[in-house]
Amino acid sequence: MDWGALDNDLDAVPGTVSVCTGPLAGPPTYTRLPDATHYAASTMKAAVLAALYRSDVNLDADVPVHNVFPSALSGSYGCTREYDSDPAVWERLGGTAPLRWLATRMIVRSSNLATNIVLGHTGLPAVAKVWDQVGARHSVTVRGIEDAVARKAGIENLVTAADLAALVTAIAAGAPPNAAGHSTPTSTASAGPDAPRHATDPPRSGEGGLASPEACRAMLDVLLAQERREDLAAGLPPDTPIAHKNGWVPGVRHSAGVVFPDDAPPYAIAVCTTTDLPDEEACALLARVSATAWAARRA
Template identity: 65%
Template sequence: MLDSFPDTVSVYVGRLGAAPAYTRLPDTTHYAASTMKVAVLAALHRSGLDLDAEVPVHNVFESQTTGLFGCTPEYDTDKQVWDRLGGTARLRWLATRMIVQSSNLATNIVLSHIGLPAVEDVWKSVGARHSTTRRGIEDYAARDAGIENLVTAADLAALLTATVAEPELRGVLLAQERTEDLVAGLPPGTRIAHKNGWVHGVRHGAGVVFPDDAPPYAIAVCTSTDLPDADACALVARVSAAAWAQR
């Protein structure tokens, strides 16, 4: 199915705790987009912080180079967090919005409390070999200096597999509201704990599917292509459908 696509589409599919059933360029690195937010979620829950603590909702963050930066409201997908700007919110609520509606502002606020090294520790703990989270969302000065967030399909599958083993985190990922890629390839009502990510030229989906008639399996699809986003979503959905058919 993927033979006609360039070497910028990576896939990992496999049952939890077993060798992968199918891979395609599983160790090729891609810009992470919002898939890195799963590692941020895990790092927060491992931090020991009081997740019910109220913290300021602000939009000024320290760059990984020099100076300060902030998020752009028009580039975010979650108005609810922006509605609280200047007020406070619980860390737990911010972490949930970071996943279910992929809030960039919530992500950077959470990162400001836990720090990037804690996220790197998560990647290391799941055995990731190539993935890294080195800057916040929209830290363009860092991006221009070559400081980037990267993932691979294999590392995302490992991250999701480890994350769903924790019931509270699995619940957050099961509540995902963005369903235009992996979910679109599954029968309606199928349980999937997942996170997607997208920017221009990038569309990723990674999760763990829980069929009623088969063991759960991890799936990660990373696409870095010239496809319009709707076509990239359709491609991810096709891979998801094929994996479901072979469950």
């Protein structure tokens, strides 16, 4: 399937499908409604991860594992065990766990409980700074997971495909090569302060990187360890490295990451879907988009 055929495929989908994909250095190779806003679901956890790794918090410190969090509006709230996809964090409820471990569970198993605990140590303003740092135009993280009071008041976490692509690009672009040889390009900011900014561009020189090279490398390694591989990863050849975070609720399936081919430069891909499709079909749709981007990786 080429991009034209993909367009026809996506035109037939009931709802909104947004795509932004391209090399880490330079303009996107394909976009579709890249600035349309979607409910963030768990993709906001990638921004929370960046906020934590940008902070001066001791990641190896043991912190309480609790389930009472201040609402973004008023009062407090907690997560629902049955709604969480990771039982491992709940097994430590009432005890302690290292922040680094909680941050990892937040990504690789999309733990809601871990997310709210980590968010309590970063604060919402720090996450807002992450979005600002990567040049996000529309994405916001304004409440924790299952903050029902804030949600009923219309306080919602939002993302776009372009902003998610910019976030994962900034993480990958800031990371030095690791022992496995997963290398990433540096910022393409040499075009100057007035040059047009592309959705997949990392922060420009002079703006500062998203985090230190060591922190970006650590974040990238967490994203590479993602265990939920039923959408973007499903469209790639087996064992292809992809550093990504996905998110889902009924009617919503998103995923954003950086793919590391062994025969082409790495590329970012973000797909957001707000549709009437069952989740299994939405996952298959993301896999088709991913497969098309893979086929175009050397174009």
